[in-house]
Amino acid sequence: MTSFHFAQIGTIHSPYKEKFAIPRQPGLIEDGGGELHLLSPYNQPEAVRGLEKSSHIWVMFIFHQTMDGGWRPTVRPPRLGGNTRTGVFATRSTFRPNPLGMSLIELKGIRCQGQNVILELGSFDLVDGTPVVDIKPYLPFAESHPDARAGFAQQAPDSDMPVEFLPQAEQQLAEYFRSYPHLRRFITQVLGQDPRPAYRKGAESEKDYAVNLLEFNVRWRVIGGLNQVLSLDKN
């Protein structure tokens, strides 16, 4: 079997500090963007010359946090409730023979500062520290097919589960407003997707959940189909 070696060309800086609660595809959460920092020797302004003319780019990356989990010929996509087995190549599962991911992401700008070449990215689905192995400009004339059939996920997932901030969380939102004016919207959209594991969905849950977003540990619980945010403590 032939194998190939790829070099990491950059690293993702993301508001999602862990895999839990990350949207399953880019573009689903308004404020969920970040940056791609190119690494030496790829951090040369010439290497991205002309890329600023593209509004969207393909970012190819390594599922580095799950790559040790190996792969199976079938997986159970959360989108299908976590019970239906589907061929791995018919899904976007992170557990693949080669742990390669690809996300189509808005390119908001490029900054070259000293040794740093930084791509400013719109809403994405990547955890902080994700290694990137390639970037390509998106070509809508060839790659946009709005009427295409999309197998296991024809439409964006529901993301309108209501979210309420309890008094302590409200107070913290007000405290952080200056530095994070969109924090309420960001947390509302992340929790609105109902990030709980598929097997817990629908269950009336007494359990509290927590996730690290930006510099906050966000704690919430689910009561009667409502997300109640308990607190957002700084890490």
Ligand code: SAM
């Ligand atoms: N858009 C890409 C694709 O289709 O190849 C990724 C789709 S994958 C379903 C998205 C999920 O991968 C996220 O919700 C998150 O849980 C997980 N993820 C993101 N970055 C990761 C990383 N570096 N390692 C492992 N899993 C990651």
